[in-house]
């Protein structure tokens with residue numbers, strides 16, 4: 118086996134784990150492989166997937182974004198308030214996503230220009246934005262908006278089979294894959310995450326790259342917020358709590374290094390699916406939710422340990 | 430102490446790096462280990478000090494077979510190494526680095542007083558009294574970091590001292606000091622392995638030379654009985670042309686004009702002009718502000734005073750990206766921290782600066798990028814099996830060529846070079862000199878900082894000598910000698 122083959126195998130490790138878990142679940146629960154259930158799993162994971170794609174860029178930079186859950190909530194509150202006030206739902210949705218981008222941009226400015234460690238910067242923003250969503254919504258869910266367009270975002274189907282959120286997720290996956298693999302911006306993300314000083318001395322505008330990446334992460338979180346709000350038919354100021362951890366877990370499961378500079382979007386998709394499939398399968402098997410946590414946590418630890426030991 | 434390595438082989442994956450290499454070292458000798466970039470010198474020495482394990486072969490110390498499985502094993506045997514790449518932990522202080530994992534203790538807690546005293550003593554021994562033992566290691570210049578590494582290795586009181594290109598970032602004065610120490614150690618019976626690509630040093634200080642070529646041992650010579658040409662022939666396997674190729678260039682109009690340049694306290698009163706096709710060398714001692722001139726021109730350090738113009742237009746770049754856009758290129762001094770993204774491939778590093786060249790609307794054209802990289806790899810003779818490999822898997826000298834390659838995709842108007850041949854072998858150096866000459870012929874104005882005096886003298890048209898942040902003078906290279914440069918650099922006018 119050449120080192121390249123070995124590296125490829127290594128990279129595909131999480132993917133093999135996913136296949137293994139799927140095979141096991143199919144064996145134990147006949148319902149698992151039904152088309153209905155699989156589509157259900159995909160729809161359930163789409164929210165985490167959208168957030169995790171943005172998070173992948175942030176982690177590639179060697180950063181972290183803890184504020185995604187709060188961005189999701191505040192953007193949802195904005196959109197819901199606009200719709201309830203009678204604005205066009207498409208406009209309200211766009212404004213929601215844009216507001217997420219602005220919040221992300223603030224993260225980026227604090228990190229890049231203010232030279233604040235990403236953990237602290239986004240922790241602060243996480244609290245501020247959560248507080249703002251409670252302020253704007255008066256602490257209670259915003260409901261009572263009727264729009265076919267908006268309920269389609271989270272609940273609709275393409276060709277009567279594929280849930281719209283899944284379509285979104287796949288489109289975003291393709292876009293992120295393309296950006297990271299084929300564009301100058303993607304290359305600059307890897308370079309900045311790998312060695313910011315060398316990148317800067319090579320003319321990469323590392324500040325702009327950072328701001329751009331946090332902006333994207335914010336927009337993706339807001340997009341996930343649209344899907345969630347549409348599914349629930351209400352905007353919850355407390356929505357998205359703890360979502361940052363699921364997203365980070367998915368990114369790391371997919372083999373992206375927390376130190377920055379190394380990773381890929383396909384891995385993140387696999388990580389998202391692995392977490393989603395586990396959730397679904399354990400439910401199907403009727404495992405108590407207490408044990409579910411134990412099992413999920415163990416799988417994450419095991420997968421990451423295997424990944425690390427192989428890299429030595 | 431006597432060391433005998435026999436039949437050492439080592440492969441990384443499918444790549445055989447060493448094949449049946451023999452190497453013998455006697456007490457009280459300074460033994461040069463020579464070979465082209467990637468010949469396997471560092472790998473052989475890392476096997477001797479337990480960083481890597483050989484796949485085959487044996488090591489004997491004083492006639493007894495030993496197993497060296499870790500650096501702890503080699504330390505117990507009395508073997509110390511100064512690695513080619515600097516290994517200080519930037520956030521720790523100088524003394525914490527020097528005594529890492531063997532901190533002097535009192536009642537179980539670290540005795541910083543004694544640690545400081547010891548650190549100061551060893552630093553003074555190597556003549557680095559200006560380095561503060563409490564200062565952060567990461568804040569030191571590359572040369573100073575190298576001095577700390579040397580002091581650290583000496584403080585181990587080893588019987589065998591391996592020095593893998595210890596002088597690559599040092600200037601004349603520190604080297605003199607180091608050679609003095611090496612001669613003392615030799616008299617005390619310490620065996621020293623000395624790896625360097627600076628030929629003059631080898632012939633001055635060493636007793637014996639062992640040569641590796643492509644991972645194989647090709648011979649051992651006694652210095653007194655051999656010469657430059659034979660060693661090069663052994664290393665390269667063929668005759669090498671001119672060591673410093675001649676440059677036939679029409680010198681053109683002034684491209685870079687600098688007057689009364691100052692930064693925030695490192696340099697002041699710098700003024701010079703460089704014409705199209707001209708190479709201005711910058712010489713000086715460590716810490717004299719040579720690199721600072723380049724960094725200020727490139728927008729890394731803030732300019733506080735002075736005028737700079739490029740082709741008659743004022744150059745106001747305040748960031749590297751602005752400098753690059755204005756037509757300035759900068760081959761940085763420390764490839765590990767400033768030159769390369771080690772986790773990226775050779776291709777990705779080589780095109781980092783001018784990636785936009787191969788892109789349309791922000792989308793990279795993979796084919797034209799790969800073709801350009803293939804050309805650069807070929808042109809610079811970068812030794813790599815595949816441009817898709819991580820750049821960190823290349824030997825030091827080949828990494829340096831990749832740093833150079835970054836700027837060649839689109840020739841700049843002014844190219845700033847900071848130790849452009851650091852760690853590059855004789856053949857590679859000649860190749861880089863050819864590239865410099867070709868760029869000069871194409872009208873590029875070149876400013877080159879180098880600690881290697883023969884290189885500065887041979888490659889420059891004029892030489893600016895720095896002394897303590899000021900300009901001590903500009904000399905015509907044709908009439909300058911090592912002595913005139915050194916006199917100016919030490920401030921004796």
Ligand SMILES: Nc1ncnc2c1ncn2[C@@H]1O[C@H](COP(=O)(O)OP(=O)(O)OP(=O)(O)O)[C@@H](O)[C@H]1O
Nearest residue numbers: 441446466467468469470471472822823824825826
């Ligand atoms: N960890 C590694 N993994 C894979 N290949 C390696 C590794 N270390 C070294 N090599 C390869 O082994 C060969 C020998 O490298 P080595 O660093 O020993 O050369 P060297 O003689 O010290 O060169 P230089 O003069 O440039 O320092 C090179 O081709 C290099 O690419």
Ligand SMILES: [Mg+2]
Nearest residue numbers: 470471513825
């Ligand atoms: Mg080496």
